[in-house]
Amino acid sequence: MEKLTVVTGTGVPLRRSNVDTDQIIPAVFLKRVKKTGFEDALFYAWRRDPEFVLNRPEYKQGKILVAGPDFGIGSSREHAVWALRDYGFRVVISSRFADIFYGNTAKNGVLAAIMPQESVELLWKLLEEEPGREMTVDLGARTVTCGDVTLPFEVGDYVRWRLMNGYDDIDLTLQHEDDIAAYEKMRAEKFPFKPKTIPAKHWPDVPIQSAREPEETQPWAGPIASRE
Amino acid sequence: MGTTLAEKVWADHLVRQGENGAPDLIYIDLMLMHEVTSPQAFEGLRLAGRKPRHTDLLIATEDHNTPTVDIDRPNPDKTSALQLSTLEKNCKEFGVRLHPLGDADQGIVHAFAPILGLTQPGMTIVCGDSHTSTHGAFGALAFGIGTSEVEHVMATQTLSLKPFKTMAVNIEGELPKSASAKDIILAIIAKIGTGGGQGHVIEYRGEAIRKLSMDERMTICNMSIEAGARAGMIAPDETTFEYLKGRPHAPEGEMWDKAVAYWKTLKTDDDAVFDKEVTLNAADLTPFVTWGTNPGQGVPIDGNVPVPEDIADAEQRAAAQSAIEYMGLKPGQPMKSIPVDTVFIGSCTNGRIDDLRTAAKIMKGHHKADSIHRVLVVPASSRVRLEAEREGLDKIFKDFGAEWRNAGCSMCLGMNPDKMVPGERSISTSNRNFEGRQGKGSRTHLASPAVAAATAIRGTISSPEDL
Numbered sequence: 001m002e003k004l005t006v007v008t009g010t011g012v013p014l015r016r017s018n019v020d021t022d023q024i025i026p027a028v029f030l031k032r033v034k035k036t037g038f039e040d041a042l043f044y045a046w047r048r049d050p051e052f053v054l055n056r057p058e059y060k061q062g063k064i065l066v067a068g069p070d071f072g073i074g075s076s077r078e079h080a081v082w083a084l085r086d087y088g089f090r091v092v093i094s095s096r097f098a099d100i101f102y103g104n105t106a107k108n109g110v111l112a113a114i115m116p117q118e119s120v121e122l123l124w125k126l127l128e129e130e131p132g133r134e135m136t137v138d139l140g141a142r143t144v145t146c147g148d149v150t151l152p153f154e155v156g157d158y159v160r161w162r163l164m165n166g167y168d169d170i171d172l173t174l175q176h177e178d179d180i181a182a183y184e185k186m187r188a189e190k191f192p193f194k195p196k197t198i199p200a201k202h203w204p205d206v207p208i209q210s211a212r213e214p215e216e217t218q219p220w221a222g223p224i225a226s227r228e
Numbered sequence: 229m230g231t232t233l234a235e236k237v238w239a240d241h242l243v244r245q246g247e248n249g250a251p252d253l254i255y256i257d258l259m260l261m262h263e264v265t266s267p268q269a270f271e272g273l274r275l276a277g278r279k280p281r282h283t284d285l286l287i288a289t290e291d292h293n294t295p296t297v298d299i300d301r302p303n304p305d306k307t308s309a310l311q312l313s314t315l316e317k318n319c320k321e322f323g324v325r326l327h328p329l330g331d332a333d334q335g336i337v338h339a340f341a342p343i344l345g346l347t348q349p350g351m352t353i354v355c356g357d358s359h360t361s362t363h364g365a366f367g368a369l370a371f372g373i374g375t376s377e378v379e380h381v382m383a384t385q386t387l388s389l390k391p392f393k394t395m396a397v398n399i400e401g402e403l404p405k406s407a408s409a410k411d412i413i414l415a416i417i418a419k420i421g422t423g424g425g426q427g428h429v430i431e432y433r434g435e436a437i438r439k440l441s442m443d444e445r446m447t448i449c450n451m452s453i454e455a456g457a458r459a460g461m462i463a464p465d466e467t468t469f470e471y472l473k474g475r476p477h478a479p480e481g482e483m484w485d486k487a488v489a490y491w492k493t494l495k496t497d498d499d500a501v502f503d504k505e506v507t508l509n510a511a512d513l514t515p516f517v518t519w520g521t522n523p524g525q526g527v528p529i530d531g532n533v534p535v536p537e538d539i540a541d542a543e544q545r546a547a548a549q550s551a552i553e554y555m556g557l558k559p560g561q562p563m564k565s566i567p568v569d570t571v572f573i574g575s576c577t578n579g580r581i582d583d584l585r586t587a588a589k590i591m592k593g594h595h596k597a598d599s600i601h602r603v604l605v606v607p608a609s610s611r612v613r614l615e616a617e618r619e620g621l622d623k624i625f626k627d628f629g630a631e632w633r634n635a636g637c638s639m640c641l642g643m644n645p646d647k648m649v650p651g652e653r654s655i656s657t658s659n660r661n662f663e664g665r666q667g668k669g670s671r672t673h674l675a676s677p678a679v680a681a682a683t684a685i686r687g688t689i690s691s692p693e694d695l
Contacts, residue, residue, distance in 0.1 A: 016550075017543050018422055018522045022662040027643040031293060031307040033267035033314045035375075045664050068543065070423040073456065073522070074660060075641075076358040077265065078374035096423050099458050100358060100372050107376035156390070157249040169376065170276070173384045176244050176253060180281075180386055183243040183255050191240075193479040193487035194257055195346050197325050198284040201476035202344060206332045208610050210300040211633045220601050223569050223651040225556050225671075 002109045003166035004139055007090045009063025011135040011146060012053055013124040017068035021101065024072070024080040038079060039086040058132030064091040064144075066123045072101025072112075081108045091137045093144065093153065095120055106159045107169060111139060113153040122149065139164055230497020232394045233463050234429040237369040237494065241352050243386055251388040257351040259381045260337040261288035261324065263315040264643070265356025269379035270318040280322055280382040287346065288319050289327045291336045292643045296606055296633035299329050308644065322382075335609020335635040338362040338450065338576040342442070343611045345475025349464035349491040354381060359576045359659065360459075361452040365445035366472075367464035367494045369429065372453065392458045395428040395504040396496075399436040406693055407513040408586070409444035410578060410657065410676035412436070413451040414516035414526045420506060422524045425457030428504060431496060432462050436510035442471040443582035450577045451659050454523040463495040515691045517563055518661050518674040520551035525661075527563060529679065529691050535559040554663055555671050556651070563689050566673070570654040571596075571603040571684040572666070573677055574633075575640040578657035579608030581615050583677040588621040590681035590692050596629040597687030603630035604646065606638040630684070642667045655683045 029041035046052045053059050065084070071094040072080060081104045084092065090110060095117040097105075105112040115123075126146045127133055135146040137153075139160060144151050162169070173180075187194070221227055231239070244253040266288070273279070280286060293308040303309040312329070319326040327333040333340055338359050341347050349367035354360060356378045363370035377387060397416055417424075430452050437445070445462050452460030469488055472478045479487040518526040519533045525548070527534070533552060536559060539545040552559060557566070573579070573587050584607065596603050605625045607613040613635055616622055622632045639646040640658035642665065648654060650669025657680050661672035673689065682690040 015546075017547055020522065020660075020662045022641075022660070022665050026664055026668070027292075027641045030264050030643060031305075031311050033271075033311055035268040035271070045668065070421075070426075070456070073422050074358065074453075074662060076356060076372035076374055078268075078356075078376060081374075096426060098423070098456060099427060100374060100453075104374035104376065107374065158246075158251060169388065170278075170380050170383050173253065173380065173386060173388060179244040179253065180255075180384060184385075187255065191490070193483040193490075194351065195348060195477040195479075196284040197258070197287040197346065197477075200325055202333050203476060203611070204332075206614055208299070208330055208332060208334075208613070208634065211297045211631070213297050214631055223601075223649065223653060224567050224599065225651045225653060 001166040001168060004090060004109055004111055004163045006136065006138050007063060008134055008136040010059060010061045010132055011064045011066055011123065011127045012059045012062035013127040014053060014065055014067040015124060018070045018073055019067055020074035021072055021077050021080040022074055025077065025083045030077055030079055035082060036086060038083040042083040042087045056131060061088065063088055064093065064135055064137060065089050066093045066120060066127065069095045069117060071097050073098040076100045078104045081105050081110055085110050093120060093123065106163060109163065109166065111137065111155065111163060113137065113144065113155060115151060115153045119151045230500035232496045232500045232502060233367060233431055233461055233494055234369060234392065234394050237350055237352065238391060240350065251390045253386050254352060254389050255386055256354055256381050257285060258346060258353045259286050259378070260341055260353065260355035261286060261378070262291050262337050262357065263311045264292045265375050266318065266378060267311065267314045268375045269382060270322065272379040273382055278383045280324065281385045283323045285385060286324045286382065287341065288315060288324050289334050289337055289340050290315060290329050292637045292641065294329045294636040295645050296636050296638050299634050332610050332614065335611065336576045336579065336637055339580060339608035339612065342446065343609055345472055345477040348472060349468060350494050354387065358453045359450050362446050362450040362576055364449040364452065364459050364461040365442060366468055367461060367491070369459055369461065371459040393428045393503040395425060395430045395457070396502040397430050397432050398505070398507040399432065399434040399510050400507060401436060401510040403436045403510040403513060406515060406691060408676040408678055409440055409447040411513050411516040413448045414518065414674065415508060415513055417451065417455045417524050418526045419508065420455055422454065422522050423456040425452065425455040428457050429459045429461060430455065430457045432460060437462060438465065441582055442467060443580040446580065447577055451523065454659060464491045515676060515679050517679060517689060519555065519557060519563060520548065521554055521661055521663050523659065523661060523674060525551055526674065529563055529689065531563055533557045533559055533561045533563065566689045567599060567687055568653045568655045568673065568683060568689065569601045570648060570652055571600060571680050572639045572654050572656040572658060573680050574604065574606030574608065574638050575658035576608055577659040578677050579606060579612065581612050583657065584612065584616050584621050587677045587681040588624040590678060591628040591684070592624050594628060594685045596684045599687040600684055603628065603684045604633060604639055605630045606633040607635045610635045639666050641665060655680050655689060
């Protein structure tokens with residue numbers, strides 16, 4: 001994983017709260033089986049709108065996203081972080097992140113920086129006053145600098161340590177393989193009734209009939225809303 | 229001081245306590261897998277030359293991408309077909325048990341596992357899907373994870389996690405006949421907001437919760453994530469044990485007695501303290517329905533679309549404004565005046581047998597309104613479909629003018645052929661009303677199966693009491 005220490009780049013103000021992962025990347029792009037190449041899918045629906053912030057030339061090279069509260073709610077899809085990363089974002093700033101999204105960022109070398117909403121508002125103001133403005137996020141110092149303003153942000157010590165060193169989680173865990181083996185021994189003795197998926201047990205197999213589309217009796221005139 | 233249910237389950241899975249701010253290492257009893265969030269995890273294992281540590285604690289099925297008609301024919305969507313065949317190939321290569329489309333045990337991950345009896349009290353259960361919280365209905369600690377964590381669990385059968393905070397949601401008193409489990413959870417989300425449970429495990433408690441069936445408890449725990457919570461839990465009791473007894477993977481004989489003795493210890497101590505506590509009076513609850521584009525934007529069905537100018541908080545005012553515009557509604561409009569095009573009954577929230585029985589009971593002897601374009605009834609799993617057919621529910625749905633489909637995620641999310649067109653409006657028993665969730669430009673009103681069925685009869689948003 002790429003190390004993250006200091007990030008300098010274009011700040012993008014996203015004045016929205018409750019940005020869910022369906023907005024960050026719609027489900028239709030989740031059919032891919034690879035882990036890269038999601039940049040075009042980022043904010044797919046919103047990017048159809050010419051007024052959307054990322055469609056303004058000043059913000060196109062965005063590297064630091066400054067968003068409203070409750071960023072990343074909804075689906076657990078890690079594709080949301082892959083899309084942000086592939087587009088070029090290394091940092092997302094918000095006053096509150098959804099838990100699963102937050103966990104996914106650090107696994108992909110992306111920093112989710114937590115700041116009070118007042119700081120977010122101030123950054124929005126600064127970034128909109130001078131669109132395309134660069135800002136600097138210093139993970140070591142836990143600060144964001146935009147023009148003359150330097151603001152602190154919150155990040156857990158452990159997440160910070162992993163990001164700064166680019167550590168892989170699985171490698172870290174496997175250092176404790178003895179502990180895992182010891183737990184498994186205790187588990188087999190204390191909880192012998194815990195289920196195993198193999199060998200498979202199930203009720204008798206029954207053939208499943210395939211449903212069919214009904215035959216169309218009359219063509220649909222389209223949504224009621226479009227008929228008014 | 230005593231401990232909460234969530235803390236007890238955590239303690240029983242502690243492999244290693246974190247030191248100096250490092251997270252704990254927690255053992256995972258079961259990981260559920262599906263085609264969407266697993267391919268990159270298998271690929272990661274392959275690239276690192278690793279193997280799953282415990283294939284007997286993994287199980288997979290196909291649900292998100294699968295069509296709900298013509299399942300005996302080739303998948304018309306090549307990308308979906310590739311993702312499904314990738315899962316089949318991976319499961320074969322790594323030795324993971326798979327229930328593919330067409331199998332009697334195939335279904336939405338959160339429906340097929342409880343039916344097999346694999347979801348049991350006191351377990352840790354994870355899946356690359358946020359609605360894993362469903363399994364908390366059994367007193368398991370169950371939560372959604374990302375794909376990197378799916379790979380981590382395959383490689384180590386553990387996760388490194390900071391302990392979750394705890395939150396009690398007490399539902400006191402008796403639930404009125406007109407209200408359902410879905411109305412309880414929609415009311416909770418409207419009260420605490422989409423971030424209200426962030427970082428917490430919610431334990432649902434109180435008289436109204438104890439009286440719910442397992443299917444209803446799963447509806448409530450399922451949508452814990454919509455309140456921002458890591459997980460939702462309900463302490464196991466006789467209802468739980470009765471549901472489990474005799475299921476294929478439930479313990480038997482002496483092991484059953486041993487298991488029940490342990491399960492009975494899984495409850496919050498009287499003197500335990502939660503980090504947060506919220507109380508709702510069940511008697512005040514009525515059918516609930518959403519008007520906006522996040523699950524917290526809901527009102528009682530007799531209420532109105534809000535007037536943004538009346539909302540004091542600037543952030544919420546702006547969110548309401550944009551949601552009302554997207555949804556094509558008028559501020560102050562009565563919810564019951566809204567006509568819908570499509571009715572969707574299904575999903576991991578409300579596609580179980582209790583839900584289908586509720587809908588069938590209301591639909592029986594009626595026909596869908598002429599103005600309704602389509603009514604999709606989609607069982608959450610193939611076993612649910614078989615049970616519904618055994619009870620003759622499929623006939624009631626067909627006589628009503630509804631489409632009786634094969635099991636899967638279907639119209640809950642725009643990943644399979646069951647999608648809406650721009651501007652199409654649904655009443656949906658699913659869990660998310662986000663912009664474009666049911667297809668680009670789709671408009672979703674979340675509600676219970678009873679409200680969805682009544683709406684299908686009348687054409688406008690309705691409660692069964694309006695019939």
